[in-house]
Amino acid sequence: MGYQEVYESWKSDPEGFWMQQAEAIDWDQKPSKALFEVGDNLYEWFADGQTNTCWNAVDRHVEAGRGGQVAIIHDSPITGTLHKITYAELRNRVARLAGALRAKGIEKGDRVIIYMPMVPEALEAMLACARLGAIHSVVFGGFAANELAVRIDDAKPKAIIAASCGLEPGRVVHYKPLLDGAIDLSTHKPDFTVIFQREQEVAHLEEGRDYDWHGFQYGVEPADCVPVEGNHPAYILYTSGTTGAPKGVIRHTGGHLVALNWTMKNIYNVDPGDVFWAASDVGWVVGHSYICYAPLIHGNTTIVFEGKPVGTPDAGTFWRVISEHNVRSFFTAPTAFRAVKRDDPKGEFVGKYDISGLRAIYLAGERADPDTIEWAQKVTGKPIYDHWWQTETGWTIAGMPAGIEALPVKIGSPSVPMPGYDVQILDEAGHPMKPGELGAIAVKLPLPPGTLPTLWNAEDRFRKSYLSHFPGYYETGDAGMIDEDGYLYIMARTDDVINVAGHRLSTGGMEEVLASHPDVAECAVIGVTDELKGQLPMGFVCLTTGVNRPHDEITKECVKLVRDKIGPVAAFKLCAVVDRLPKTRSGKILRATMVKIADSEEFKMPATIDDPAILDEIKVALQGMGYAKA
Ligand code: COA
Numbered sequence: 001m002g003y004q005e006v007y008e009s010w011k012s013d014p015e016g017f018w019m020q021q022a023e024a025i026d027w028d029q030k031p032s033k034a035l036f037e038v039g040d041n042l043y044e045w046f047a048d049g050q051t052n053t054c055w056n057a058v059d060r061h062v063e064a065g066r067g068g069q070v071a072i073i074h075d076s077p078i079t080g081t082l083h084k085i086t087y088a089e090l091r092n093r094v095a096r097l098a099g100a101l102r103a104k105g106i107e108k109g110d111r112v113i114i115y116m117p118m119v120p121e122a123l124e125a126m127l128a129c130a131r132l133g134a135i136h137s138v139v140f141g142g143f144a145a146n147e148l149a150v151r152i153d154d155a156k157p158k159a160i161i162a163a164s165c166g167l168e169p170g171r172v173v174h175y176k177p178l179l180d181g182a183i184d185l186s187t188h189k190p191d192f193t194v195i196f197q198r199e200q201e202v203a204h205l206e207e208g209r210d211y212d213w214h215g216f217q218y219g220v221e222p223a224d225c226v227p228v229e230g231n232h233p234a235y236i237l238y239t240s241g242t243t244g245a246p247k248g249v250i251r252h253t254g255g256h257l258v259a260l261n262w263t264m265k266n267i268y269n270v271d272p273g274d275v276f277w278a279a280s281d282v283g284w285v286v287g288h289s290y291i292c293y294a295p296l297i298h299g300n301t302t303i304v305f306e307g308k309p310v311g312t313p314d315a316g317t318f319w320r321v322i323s324e325h326n327v328r329s330f331f332t333a334p335t336a337f338r339a340v341k342r343d344d345p346k347g348e349f350v351g352k353y354d355i356s357g358l359r360a361i362y363l364a365g366e367r368a369d370p371d372t373i374e375w376a377q378k379v380t381g382k383p384i385y386d387h388w389w390q391t392e393t394g395w396t397i398a399g400m401p402a403g404i405e406a407l408p409v410k411i412g413s414p415s416v417p418m419p420g421y422d423v424q425i426l427d428e429a430g431h432p433m434k435p436g437e438l439g440a441i442a443v444k445l446p447l448p449p450g451t452l453p454t455l456w457n458a459e460d461r462f463r464k465s466y467l468s469h470f471p472g473y474y475e476t477g478d479a480g481m482i483d484e485d486g487y488l489y490i491m492a493r494t495d496d497v498i499n500v501a502g503h504r505l506s507t508g509g510m511e512e513v514l515a516s517h518p519d520v521a522e523c524a525v526i527g528v529t530d531e532l533k534g535q536l537p538m539g540f541v542c543l544t545t546g547v548n549r550p551h552d553e554i555t556k557e558c559v560k561l562v563r564d565k566i567g568p569v570a571a572f573k574l575c576a577v578v579d580r581l582p583k584t585r586s587g588k589i590l591r592a593t594m595v596k597i598a599d600s601e602e603f604k605m606p607a608t609i610d611d612p613a614i615l616d617e618i619k620v621a622l623q624g625m626g627y628a629k630a
């Protein structure tokens with residue numbers, strides 16, 4: 001069957017299509033049907049089945065005689081180490097860890113926060129939670145204590161599993177002090193923490209609250225897999241929205257297993273046993289789906305890479321890893337290739353390695369600019385497939401169904417909708433638009449298995465953020481169009497979310513931090529175009545009357561405040577003091593116009609602008625930061 005037939009087979013019988021895909025999963029009790037309508041536009045998948053994620057990702061491969069196959073390769077150019085874990089070893093390690101967690105009181109439904117760098121223990125912690133039916137929430141290491149505290153207060157974890165430190169090139173990230181700071185800041189306190197001590201930094205453990213990763217597993221009874229309902233949350237992953245409060249995306253167990261398993265062959269075109277590599281971080285959705293769960297569920301070997309595309313030690317690292325481990329399919333963010341291209345424009349490093357085993361490269365996380373795609377194609381000689389998805393969906397909305405049929409690539413488009421997604425372009429009033437017309441990208445409900453059923457503790461916010469604007473649809477927050485051949489084009493976000501080096505950040509969240517500076521009366525944060533990272537945040541602050549301290553002192557404090565409150569990952573380094581912000585007569589800040597000026601693009605003077613002269617002041621401030629050059 002070709003793509004068109006597969007897509008039509010889903011469309012004509014979604015229930016049959018997903019029940020068939022569910023056959024590839026081991027169930028303790030098979031679901032009686034695929035889709036469950038909860039009512040009022042909420043849906044769940046495989047709700048009455050019983051299964052366990054860890055069983056499907058680990059144990060069943062051992063039972064099937066594949067225990068000797070490598071499950072995880074930890075390749076860390078930062079520490080200069082390489083470590084392989086077979087499926088049998090992984091099962092034993094995870095069962096023991098789960099047993100130790102259970103001995104300390106962790107049970108089905110309890111939340112566990114995981115705050116760890118790119119070490120296999122991060123995946124083991126996720127799988128140990130899944131084994132018990134505990135709900136994990138992984139927090140990215142580049143977030144500050146305050147962001148961790150916000151997540152602790154929302155998820156209310158019984159335990160937190162962390163490492164003593166993370167390693168960034170030339171810098172040790174002191175996880176334990178960040179964790180202690182977060183627990184001090186949070187209202188909810190976990191019962192205990194488990195600390196994986198790394199040799200680069202051994203953290204101080206607080207007697208009675210902090211347990212050593214190895215010590216607390218000593219002599220415990222390994223835990224078996226606990227069957228959970230298909231609609232039991234496998235995890236919560238927080239992502240940025242319009243405001244500073246992150247949204248807790250929930251992933252249900254059954255749909256997650258079925259959908260991710262389907263993607264490995266049909267999108268990434270790998271067979272069980274093949275090596276698959278997603279160069280991301282376990283703190284992001286790409287890391288959840290494609291470093292941890294999907295490759296393991298499908299019986300692949302996954303790579304946990306602790307390094308950067310450049311500088312660890314050079315721009316040949318990607319090709320070295322692909323060649324050394326015989327990677328079949330490789331997934332990264334366009335920004336990583338832009339970094340490699342900057343250091344090695346001619347792709348000379350590629351020639352030093354044998355990457356003949358690699359079949360295709362997949363890009364996601366941000367817009368893939370044509371220059372980067374063309375460069376990657378030229379230097380590797382491999383097909384480059386852009387694909388578009390979100391934390392909310394957990395897997396591809398539109399991409400190349402390479403395992404079904406390699407359709408022609410159209411540069412600038414992440415290709416076509418995957419089965420399960422009825423993608424439509426809508427106008428402001430919610431009417432479908434014609435091919436080639438730009439509008440809001442929406443997906444007709446229900447969303448497919450594996451996507452978010454709602455937000456953690458925030459059903460109203462779920463409805464408001466995704467369901468209420470276009471009744472009957474899920475609003476993606478992206479704008480774009482579909483061409484005559486059914487290829488999708490993603491043009492921009494329709495909200496205040498920006499994308500910095502493939503990381504999703506909220507300008508609203510940064511504005512909340514800036515507004516907390518005692519000298520700041522008013523502020524705006526915009527995302528300006530950046531050659532390497534795609535976008536960079538830029539802040540404008542208006543000072544409280546009477547403040548006459550040097551401006552650069554205040555902007556430095558603002559930069560530090562965002563780093564301390566949100567974290568280094570915000571990459572907030574550009575900030576200017578201005579007298580006034582451009583606004584409409586009703587007081588709305590004209591952020592989109594400011595972005596156009598910063599990027600030296602043509603713009604139409606907004607008809608509702610209150611005082612056009614302010615734009616000249618903004619332009620001067622932008623020029624002072626090296627922008628608005630034209
Ligand atoms: N823990 C702690 N700090 C982290 C971190 C982590 N896991 N990840 C990043 N940071 C820090 C960086 O050290 C940097 O700090 P600095 O301001 O002191 O330099 C800051 O956060 C910004 O990081 P980043 O935006 O990633 O920039 P960079 O200059 O370190 O690296 C790239 C640039 C392009 C090499 C890097 O962004 C990259 O590899 N991107 C790949 C994108 C990706 O994997 N996206 C995931 C979604 S698919």
Ligand code: AMP
Nearest residue numbers: 364365366367387388389390391490504
């Ligand atoms: P995240 O939830 O962090 O994965 O970010 C999701 C958002 O990143 C999407 O809503 C898009 O705005 C953007 N994005 C992800 N993949 C792509 C892509 N292939 N092309 C364009 N934008 C993308």
